[in-house]
Amino acid sequence: MEAESKDKIVSIEKPELIAPPDWKPVIMGILCNWCSYAGSDLTGTSRTQYPPNIRIIRVPCSSRVDPWFIIKALQTTADGVLISGCHPGDCHYISGNYYARRRFLVTKELLKMVGFHGHRVQFSWVSAAEGAKFAQVVKKVTDDVVKLGPLHLYKKENFNR
Amino acid sequence: MDYSNQIRDIAAKLFAEGKIDVFVGYRMSGFDDNQVPVVITDPKETSVLVFTEKSVFNLTNYLKADHTRNKRVGLVVKGCDSRSLNLLLTESQVKRDKLYIIGVACEGVVDDKGNKMQNCMECFIPDAVVYDEMLGKLQGKKDYIVNADITELATKGLVERREYFEEIFENCIRCNACRHSCPLCYCAKCCIDQETSTLYNGTNTSSSAFHALMTWSLHLAGRCVDCRNCEKACPSHLPLHLLHKQNEKVIYENFQNHLAGVEEGDRGAFYKYSLKDPDDFIM
Amino acid sequence: MSFSTFVTDKAGLQKLYEAIISKHETYAPVEKFGKYDYKKVSSLKECDPDSPIAMTMSVKPLFFPRSSKIMKYESNSAGTSVSETEDDHLAVPRVILGVKHCDARGLQVLEAVNKWDYIDSDFQKRRANTVIFSTRCDKADTHCFCTSLDYDVENLDATDVALVNGIGGKLYIQARTEKGENFLKENLEKQSAVGSQQSAMDDIKKQYEAFAASFRLKMDYKDVNEKMSKRFNSPAFEEASRNCVSCNTCAFICPTCHCFKISDVKIKDTGVRYKSYDSCNNVYFTLEAGGHNPRPAKYRRWRQRSMHKFVFYKERFGVNLCVGCGHCAISCPVNISIFDVVNHVASTPVVL
Numbered sequence: 001m002e003a004e005s006k007d008k009i010v011s012i013e014k015p016e017l018i019a020p021p022d023w024k025p026v027i028m029g030i031l032c033n034w035c036s037y038a039g040s041d042l043t044g045t046s047r048t049q050y051p052p053n054i055r056i057i058r059v060p061c062s063s064r065v066d067p068w069f070i071i072k073a074l075q076t077t078a079d080g081v082l083i084s085g086c087h088p089g090d091c092h093y094i095s096g097n098y099y100a101r102r103r104f105l106v107t108k109e110l111l112k113m114v115g116f117h118g119h120r121v122q123f124s125w126v127s128a129a130e131g132a133k134f135a136q137v138v139k140k141v142t143d144d145v146v147k148l149g150p151l152h153l154y155k156k157e158n159f160n161r
Numbered sequence: 162m163d164y165s166n167q168i169r170d171i172a173a174k175l176f177a178e179g180k181i182d183v184f185v186g187y188r189m190s191g192f193d194d195n196q197v198p199v200v201i202t203d204p205k206e207t208s209v210l211v212f213t214e215k216s217v218f219n220l221t222n223y224l225k226a227d228h229t230r231n232k233r234v235g236l237v238v239k240g241c242d243s244r245s246l247n248l249l250l251t252e253s254q255v256k257r258d259k260l261y262i263i264g265v266a267c268e269g270v271v272d273d274k275g276n277k278m279q280n281c282m283e284c285f286i287p288d289a290v291v292y293d294e295m296l297g298k299l300q301g302k303k304d305y306i307v308n309a310d311i312t313e314l315a316t317k318g319l320v321e322r323r324e325y326f327e328e329i330f331e332n333c334i335r336c337n338a339c340r341h342s343c344p345l346c347y348c349a350k351c352c353i354d355q356e357t358s359t360l361y362n363g364t365n366t367s368s369s370a371f372h373a374l375m376t377w378s379l380h381l382a383g384r385c386v387d388c389r390n391c392e393k394a395c396p397s398h399l400p401l402h403l404l405h406k407q408n409e410k411v412i413y414e415n416f417q418n419h420l421a422g423v424e425e426g427d428r429g430a431f432y433k434y435s436l437k438d439p440d441d442f443i444m
Numbered sequence: 445m446s447f448s449t450f451v452t453d454k455a456g457l458q459k460l461y462e463a464i465i466s467k468h469e470t471y472a473p474v475e476k477f478g479k480y481d482y483k484k485v486s487s488l489k490e491c492d493p494d495s496p497i498a499m500t501m502s503v504k505p506l507f508f509p510r511s512s513k514i515m516k517y518e519s520n521s522a523g524t525s526v527s528e529t530e531d532d533h534l535a536v537p538r539v540i541l542g543v544k545h546c547d548a549r550g551l552q553v554l555e556a557v558n559k560w561d562y563i564d565s566d567f568q569k570r571r572a573n574t575v576i577f578s579t580r581c582d583k584a585d586t587h588c589f590c591t592s593l594d595y596d597v598e599n600l601d602a603t604d605v606a607l608v609n610g611i612g613g614k615l616y617i618q619a620r621t622e623k624g625e626n627f628l629k630e631n632l633e634k635q636s637a638v639g640s641q642q643s644a645m646d647d648i649k650k651q652y653e654a655f656a657a658s659f660r661l662k663m664d665y666k667d668v669n670e671k672m673s674k675r676f677n678s679p680a681f682e683e684a685s686r687n688c689v690s691c692n693t694c695a696f697i698c699p700t701c702h703c704f705k706i707s708d709v710k711i712k713d714t715g716v717r718y719k720s721y722d723s724c725n726n727v728y729f730t731l732e733a734g735g736h737n738p739r740p741a742k743y744r745r746w747r748q749r750s751m752h753k754f755v756f757y758k759e760r761f762g763v764n765l766c767v768g769c770g771h772c773a774i775s776c777p778v779n780i781s782i783f784d785v786v787n788h789v790a791s792t793p794v795v796l
Contacts, residue, residue, distance in 0.1 A: 012319065013319065013320065013323050014320075014323070015320065067375075067376070067379040067380075068352065068376045068379070071371075071372060071375050071376060071379075072372075075368060075371070075372060076711075088436070088440065095434060098434035098435075098436070098438065099431065099434050101434070101438055101440065101443070102383075102412075102416060102430060102431055102434060102438060103379075103431055104442075104443070105411060105415060105438075105439060105442060106379065106382050106383075106408050106411050106412060107379060108442065109407065109408075109411045110375070110378070110379065110382075110404065110407055110408060110411075111375075113311075113314060113315075113322065113326075113403075113407050114322065114323070114326040114371075114375070114404075115319060115320075115322045115323025115324075115325075115326050115327070116323075117319060122444065123442065123443040123444065124443060124444035125443055125444070137444050140444070153323065153327075153371075154330065154367065154368040154371040154372070155368060156368055156709070156711075190779050192586050192587075192660065193586060195779065197687065197778045197779045197780075198687045198778050199687060200686045200687050218777065218778060222689055223687070223689075226689075226742070227741060227742060228686055328476065329477075332476050332477065332479075332481065334510055334696050334697075334721075335510070335511075335720075335721075336691070336692045336693050336695075336696040336697075336721075336723070337691070337692060338691035338692060338693040338696075338777070341689055341690050341691040341692065342689050342691050342777050354728065363705050363706075363707030363709075363718060363720050364511045364707060364709060364718045364720055365510035365511035365720045365721060366511050369511075390777065393777045394689070394691050394693060394777035396479075396501070396693045396696065396697045396775040397476075397477065397479055397481075397501075398477040398478045398479040399477055400477065
């Protein structure tokens with residue numbers, strides 16, 4: 001079920017570049033330990049399939065995500081970033097995701113201004129019981145990034161593709 | 162706007178009364194009609210002090226220097242400077258009882274060419290918000306105006322914006338002058354310092370500039386007071402205010418009209434939250 | 445050995461520039477955000493060889509780039525292999541237009557340290573393959589003091605070809621080195637050589653006199669060198685550096701500052717080793733691995749900077765490291781000029 005890229009996929013930010021035919025997107029998934037990571041576990045145990053393009057990193061809480069993580073991911077391997085945490089009000093640490101929400105909005109808007117497409121960085125609230133939703137979210141993010149093409153902006157030296 | 166005489170008198174009085182050890186103000190540069198900051202420890206030198214619409218540099222930057230640490234300091238602040246001072250006070254970087262603050266009801270400062278600076282045309286807090294003594298006539302708060310450059314950028318397409326910013330990051334020489342001249346960048350070690358940065362330890366390429374400037378501006382989001390010290394220091398004349406003003410606009414529009422440092426005890430937009438914050442961008 | 449001088453006018457110069465750009469790889473000042481920096485150009489419209497000195501970055505990055513790759517390395521089960529980086533794009537034959545005299549002198553000064561205990565072959569190669577076209581300024585800027593230093597601005601031999609504005613729209617093109625002479629012979633067509641014509645020489649001399657008279661800043665460098673060497677412990681450094689914000693701008697844009705740091709940018713088992721600028725005004729500059737910092741205070745770093753420019757380099761190589769371009773004062777957010785600092789220190793009493 002891996003997302004297949006079609007012929008002649010161009011990068012939306014740099015239309016002059018055409019992706020190689022075997023290009024597959026890489027999504028960096030940063031999931032909170034208490035809800036989204038458990039949710040992704042449930043997706044696995046209930047045998048729901050989702051695109052394997054996502055690479056998951058577990059963090060204690062969505063507010064652990066410094067905007068710097070997103071920038072670093074985009075500058076190295078990732079073509080897109082998905083950050084997922086508990087629903088508002090369900091945070092294990094009472095209010096972590098409320099703080100995180102503010103940071104995410106500002107980060108996303110700033111990245112959009114400097115020339116990244118808004119779909120490069122996406123956020124979701126996935127609870128431990130929402131295995132199906134997690135599969136859906138990953139599928140949507142992967143589809144979006146496939147449409148955008150590979151990311152070529154400000155890549156770190158050795159990651160130039 | 163000329164408060165030179167008042168400031169000289171106040172500084173001389175403070176030294177005479179023994180209230181301060183150091184005074185931070187402006188003096189004439191000596192070669193043109195621009196002004197430079199001056200750190201005075203000798204009471205006899207107070208006669209060099211001036212304050213006109215050429216007094217541009219944000220002096221709260223000097224509160225993190227060796228000369229003022231743990232000393233009683235007198236300093237002059239304009240509206241924007243006092244907002245950064247407010248943040249420094251809340252973040253426990255300086256002690257209020259060690260400061261004697263001369264607030265100014267600022268009518269706007271001018272750049273080297275004599276034009277009024279852009280941030281002064283859009284200024285919404287011209288009067289100092291924290292002070293011991295006030296000079297000039299209070300003007301009160303004004304309405305928040307979205308930065309003209311940001312409005313213009315928003316009308317451009319994705320590719321056009323990307324090209325514009327690529328040029329900015331390409332022309333950055335990674336000297337970190339922006340960070341060092343910022344009054345709110347007081348960390349002894351910063352994640353964008355080339356020596357401590359884990360991703361780009363020491364290179365001066367455009368992707369390293371992107372990394373540094375983006376991280377830097379996001380760490381200042383909700384705290385930046387738009388004093389433009391960074392732009393004044395930038396040797397490549399980069400429009401660094403774009404990054405900060407964009408963050409400020411998003412924060413103002415979405416987080417209950419938050420503006421950094423306007424109220425006493427304000428800690429910046431990211432240190433608080435509201436249940437009503439926008440949620441529609443999250444799946 | 446004397447070199448030829450040619451006379452032309454504005455249109456002739458434009459034609460010469462156009463011919464150079466079409467035939468050679470050319471770098472010239474290009475405006476970005478109100479600041480000129482030397483970039484590769486493909487037509488005369490893109491650039492401005494007459495860019496004002498105050499708004500132009502130094503030419504140093506074309507010889508000593510802000511960040512250059514030294515080597516690549518890779519380690520696997522068989523061991524570690526080191527490979528050269530790709531070809532040096534700055535070492536190809538090229539021409540640089542619109543260089544200022546002080547910048548060109550900066551390169552000449554840097555040659556000494558690059559030929560010292562370690563011979564920097566990259567720098568030498570880039571220098572040897574470059575023809576420098578410089579323009580003599582007509583008027584000094586606020587912070588300029590090049591005429592007060594230990595080099596001959598009038599007959600500078602650090603540049604290959606020098607342009608001098610004469611009276612009545614006349615432009616003199618002077619070859620200053622053999623390289624420049626040969627280059628002019630190849631590229632100049634139907635231009636009249638003036639040889640050693642008296643009127644032309646007078647004209648050039650007059651222009652220099654007018655230029656030299658326009659300086660605001662003047663000093664006696666021999667006196668300063670001598671006085672500075674005796675004032676290492678002077679408290680004047682503390683006074684002079686008090687309002688420095690340690691932003692490092694001065695070192696990054698200086699045409700002669702050459703301190704660098706080595707850093708590895710690596711991913712898993714492969715990496716690139718970079719050489720990038722560093723500044724002695726940076727707190728980290730002398731920080732040792734054990735945590736000790738020999739220069740923790742700002743004035744000590746300023747002392748190092750000004751003593752290096754006017755004493756240490758002079759002792760070792762016989763030339764001042766400062767060329768008097770004034771870029772540090774122009775770019776400094778608080779307008780500290782090295783001229784003011786050294787003169788202030790030199791004017792204080794000797795402290796042993």
